Amino acid sequence: MDFIRDTMLPRAWRWFVIACMVFFVINVLLIITSVLVSSFGTGWFTGWLPEQFTPKWYGEAWKEFQLQHVLLVTVEITLAVVAISLGVGVPAAYALARLQFKGKSLVMLMFLVPLLVPPITYGIPLATVLYQVGAGGTMWGVILANLVPSVPFAVLVMTPFIEQIDPRLDSAARVFGASSLTTFWRILVPLLMPGILAAGILVLIRTISMFELTFLTAGPDSQTLIVALYYSMFAAGVRAQQSVDAMAVIYMLTTMTGLLIALRFVDPSQLVGRVKSQKV
C-alpha cells in the first residue's frame, strides 16, 4: 500500500504531466506546421496534405501585399523603437540600479504599470491623443505608441545587468577624475554591452510582434508586417488563403530569427525571476 502511494502514484503523475506537456507542444508545432504546409500547397480541401506543392504563393504575396514596402516600414519602425528605448531606458535603469532617491518606488511603479496594463486598454486613449496632435496614422505615431511598453521593458531588463557590475568600478573611475557621464559612457556602457544587446533584441522581437498598439495608431502607409497580416486575414476571401499563409510564414521567419538570436543571449526562464527579485 505504501509502495503504491509513495512510488507508483508519483511516478504515474509524473508521466501524466509529461504527457500533457508533450501533447501541448505537439499541438503548437502542428498549428505552425499547418500554416507552413498550406503556404506551399496548390489547393487543400480534403486529405492530410495539399494535392500539389508550389512556391508561387510567396511571389504573389510579395506583390499583392506590397511586402517590400511593409517590410521596410517594419524595419524602420522597429529600429527606431529599439534605438530610442535603449537610449532612454539604459540611463534610467542605471539611475534606478545605483541611486537612492526620494520617490524612487513611485518611479519604479511608473515603469512597471505600462507592462502590466494590456496595450488595448491604454492604446485607445493613447491613439486619441496621438490623433489630436496629428501624429496618428503616421510612422512617428506608431513609434511613439510602441515606446510605452518598450522603454519600461528595456529598463527592467537592464537593471539587473547594471546591478551585477561592481560599484567600486564607478568609484575607481571617479578617483581618477572622471565625471559621472564619462564614467557612464567609458566604463559602464562597454561593460554592459551584452545586456544592452539582449535588451535590444528582446525589444526588437516585442515590437515586431506588437499588434494592438500598431494596429490602433497606424495609417495605410505605416503598417507593420503583423498589422498587414491581420488586415489580409480579416479580408479573407479577397485573396487566396495560401498567399495569406505565405505572408504569415514570412512574418514567422522574422520573429523566429530574432528569437533564436535572443536565446543565445538570455535564458527566458531566468528573465522573469530577475525581474521579480528586482521588484522586491
Add this chain to the structure above:
Amino acid sequence: MASETISAAAASRSANADPSTVAGRDLRLLMVVPGLLVIVGLFVYPFIYGFISSFSPQGENAEWLANYQRFFSEPRLYETVGKTLWLALPVTILNVGLAVPFAFMLRTPSRGQRLLSTLLVIPMTLGTVLVAEGLMLYLAPNGWLNRSLLELGLLGSPLRLLNNYWGVALSLLITGFPFAFMMMLSYTTGIDPTLARAAATLGASPMEQFRRIYLPLLVPGLTITFCLTFVQAFAVFPSAVLLGAPAGATRVISIAAYEMAYEEYNWSMASTVAMVMGATQLVIVGIALGLRQFSYRGPVVGGKG
C-alpha cells in the same frame, strides 16, 4: 499648518544642498528623466485625458455621465463585459492551474527543462495574430485536429471549433499557458529546495512536500501570475475577431472599444469603454489580491507590503 509645510520643505531643501553628495547625484538623477518623460507623456497623460474625455460626451448639451449611461443601458455594450469575463476567467484558471504542476515538476534545472521552456516561448513570440492564422487551418472541419479525431474513430462528425467560443478559448490557452508557465517556473525555482529535502527526510512524500511546503510559499507568485494572465486574456482582441463570432458569443469589450473609436468615430465613448475595461480588470485583480491576503497566515516577510 502652512508654515509647518514651508519649514519642512526648507529643511528638505537644505538637506539636499549638501554639496559633497548633491553635485554628482543630481547629474546622475537626470538620467531617469527622459524615460520618465516617455511614460508620463505617452502613458499617464493619455490615461488621464481618456478618463476626463469619457466624462465629456460628444454631442450638444449631453450630461457628463451620458457615456456611462449609454454603456450600461445598451445590451450590445454592457453585455461585452460578461462575455469577456466568461472567456477570460475560465481560461486563466485553467492556464494557471496547469502551469503549477508543470512548473513544480520542472523545478530542477536540466537540459529537458531548458528545451521545453524554449519550445514553450515559441507561441509567446509568435503573437496572437499568427496563432489565430494557424488555428484557422488546424481547427477547421477538414483540419488536422478533426481529421485525426475522425480517423481514430473518436468522433462521428467534425467538431465545430471555429467562429464560436471554443476557437477563441483555445487561442487564449495557447498564448496564455506559456506565459503562466514561465512565471510559475521562475517562482518555483526561487524556492529553496533544501526545504523540501528537509521535509523528505522527515518522511514527506512528494505530494505532501508540494502541499505543505511549495504551495503555501507559491501563493504570492500564484496570485501575481493569475492577475497578469487574466489581464492579458481580458484584453483579447485579434483572435476574438478572427476565430470567434465577433457579433455574437465572442463580442468582447475590446471589439466594442474599437468600434466606438474607428467605426463611430466617437472617441469619448471609446475612452469610456476603455475605462470600463480598465476598471473591470482592476476589480478582478483586487479580488485576487484580497483572496491572497485572506489565505496568507504566515509571518510578514520584508515588511513592505
